[in-house]
Amino acid sequence: MGISKIDKMHSLSKNQQIIFDLIDKSPEPLKAYTILFNVQKKGIKAPLQVYRALDKLVEIGKIHKIESRNAFIACHNSSCQVAKATAFSICEICEKVTEISSAGLSKYLANFKDKDGMKYSKYNLEFFGLCKKCR
Amino acid sequence: MGISKIDKMHSLSKNQQIIFDLIDKSPEPLKAYTILFNVQKKGIKAPLQVYRALDKLVEIGKIHKIESRNAFIACHNSSCQVAKATAFSICEICEKVTEISSAGLSKYLANFKDKDGMKYSKYNLEFFGLCKKCR
DNA sequence: TTATAAATGTTATATTATTACATAGTGTTA
DNA sequence: TAACACTATGTAATAATATAACATTTATAA
Numbered sequence: 001m002g003i004s005k006i007d008k009m010h011s012l013s014k015n016q017q018i019i020f021d022l023i024d025k026s027p028e029p030l031k032a033y034t035i036l037f038n039v040q041k042k043g044i045k046a047p048l049q050v051y052r053a054l055d056k057l058v059e060i061g062k063i064h065k066i067e068s069r070n071a072f073i074a075c076h077n078s079s080c081q082v083a084k085a086t087a088f089s090i091c092e093i094c095e096k097v098t099e100i101s102s103a104g105l106s107k108y109l110a111n112f113k114d115k116d117g118m119k120y121s122k123y124n125l126e127f128f129g130l131c132k133k134c135r
Numbered sequence: 136m137g138i139s140k141i142d143k144m145h146s147l148s149k150n151q152q153i154i155f156d157l158i159d160k161s162p163e164p165l166k167a168y169t170i171l172f173n174v175q176k177k178g179i180k181a182p183l184q185v186y187r188a189l190d191k192l193v194e195i196g197k198i199h200k201i202e203s204r205n206a207f208i209a210c211h212n213s214s215c216q217v218a219k220a221t222a223f224s225i226c227e228i229c230e231k232v233t234e235i236s237s238a239g240l241s242k243y244l245a246n247f248k249d250k251d252g253m254k255y256s257k258y259n260l261e262f263f264g265l266c267k268k269c270r
Numbered sequence: 271t272t273a274t275a276a277a278t279g280t281t282a283t284a285t286t287a288t289t290a291c292a293t294a295g296t297g298t299t300a
Numbered sequence: 301t302a303a304c305a306c307t308a309t310g311t312a313a314t315a316a317t318a319t320a321a322c323a324t325t326t327a328t329a330a
Contacts, residue, residue, distance in 0.1 A: 013308060067202035100249055108243055114224060114235055120264035129255035148277055
């Protein structure tokens with residue numbers, strides 16, 4: 001039995017795998033040039049190689065970009081299902097970032113309509129505050 | 136009768152006023168270097184002068200940063216009340232950005248608690264989709 | 271008025287991201 | 301398998317975004 005289409009869709013190329021592994025192991029969001037520095041020993045030498053892999057990984061939902069921090073975190077929300085509906089909490093002291101998985105929240109936002117009755121195909125929500133440790 | 140304390144709090148310095156006026160008149164979010172280019176005739180010559188004014192304007196809620204676009208928009212939500220609770224819709228084709236003012240949404244998010252029962256002091260939400268024109 | 275905080279001016283530099291072009295691998299299908 | 305389309309890679313250069321460091325000036329409040 002071969003590789004199913006759905007598996008293929010999620011199979012990563014060499015550079016994508018290297019960069020995903022690094023992000024996935026990291027306890028904190030990683031910035032592009034931090035990633036670059038850390039994968040140079042694996043042969044990835046140029047920013048563009050990193051950004052291309054990051055773009056793809058974001059596109060397929062394996063990672064998310066924390067927009068307010070220009071940093072990337074692995075998806076921990078039933079892997080890849082929510083690339084288009086992301087929510088995070090960010091501690092303003094220690095910078096700890098956690099992906100929020102709340103059925104209520106995602107339902108509320110997925111169904112949110114603006115004044116014109118318009119629904120949206122995608123959203124990103126970033127909450128800020130102090131984490132347990134920092135309070 | 137002098138300037139009241141609350142007015143003072145919202146009074147802008149020269150550079151802040153120049154930059155706020157530009158952003159406020161603009162129908163679309165402006166990027167820092169677009170702003171710089173447009174205020175050079177008014178004597179603001181360096182990026183840092185722009186960024187300092189932007190930081191302050193964001194802090195006092197006169198403008199908001201659209202994080203996913205690195206661009207700035209004037210607050211149109213009962214001026215400055217919601218610096219810490221922002222929501223926008225962004226058209227992925229024409230890049231039109233609109234500040235969302237929905238009592239329901241802001242109430243829901245202000246009261247949102249995560250799994251640990253934690254509430255947050257601040258949030259930013261960006262919705263993506265196609266605006267009326269672009270559909 | 272004098273101390274304090276806020277804002278400004280200026281140069282240099284750090285950080286984040288893309289353009290442009292050439293090459294190589296992968297999957298599909300005729 | 302050959303031809304094609306598509307995805308990914310490699311490399312150099314550069315564009316776009318943002319901050320550090322230091323000197324000076326202006327505004328505010330005690």
